[in-house]
Amino acid sequence: MTNKNSKIGQSVFHQLSPPGCLRWFFNTAIINQFPIALWQLPNSYEQQAIIDLSKTTKKINIDLNTIPPGFVFSPFDNQQEESAFLINAHLHLRNSTCTLVNESETECRSSITENARRFENTLKKIFSAAGNNSNGNNHDHQKKMVQWWFRNGNSPSD
Numbered sequence: 001m002t003n004k005n006s007k008i009g010q011s012v013f014h015q016l017s018p019p020g021c022l023r024w025f026f027n028t029a030i031i032n033q034f035p036i037a038l039w040q041l042p043n044s045y046e047q048q049a050i051i052d053l054s055k056t057t058k059k060i061n062i063d064l065n066t067i068p069p070g071f072v073f074s075p076f077d078n079q080q081e082e083s084a085f086l087i088n089a090h091l092h093l094r095n096s097t098c099t100l101v102n103e104s105e106t107e108c109r110s111s112i113t114e115n116a117r118r119f120e121n122t123l124k125k126i127f128s129a130a131g132n133n134s135n136g137n138n139h140d141h142q143k144k145m146v147q148w149w150f151r152n153g154n155s156p157s158d
Helices: 018-031 109-133 139-151
Strands: 003-007 036-040 047-051 058-061 070-073 083-088 091-094 097-102
Touching: 018 036, 018 047, 018 091, 018 109, 036 070, 047 083
Parallel strands: none
Antiparallel strands: 003 097, 036 047, 047 091, 058 083, 070 083, 091 097
């Protein structure tokens, strides 16, 4: 049962082109140490990404009818096991719109909600710190902002 209900980071993402959104989304996930998956389907220019706000990847048996929304992948050397890893789709970036995806009632909602807030706060802080030097679409500038973030002792919970 998937229900998309709230937009995350829209004050930042609406100012960016889709490639800029994807880079900021990726950098913010890395700063917060959230698992992330990025993709672009064949014959499509649309780039998408998801973030797992639980900060874990789960080892699962491959049965697409029973797993929650997410991204399943398997290492190339996984020939003996019929298992893979799942990155849950808690945040989904598509067309410069980031949505928080509600899923199973069994998942610990308070930590997911708290991590969504942390993601959004981090995104706003690093985007604000970029100031008028960039419209957020400059990849080199973003790398410098991420380095600045860690060099200045910021933690994702700040």
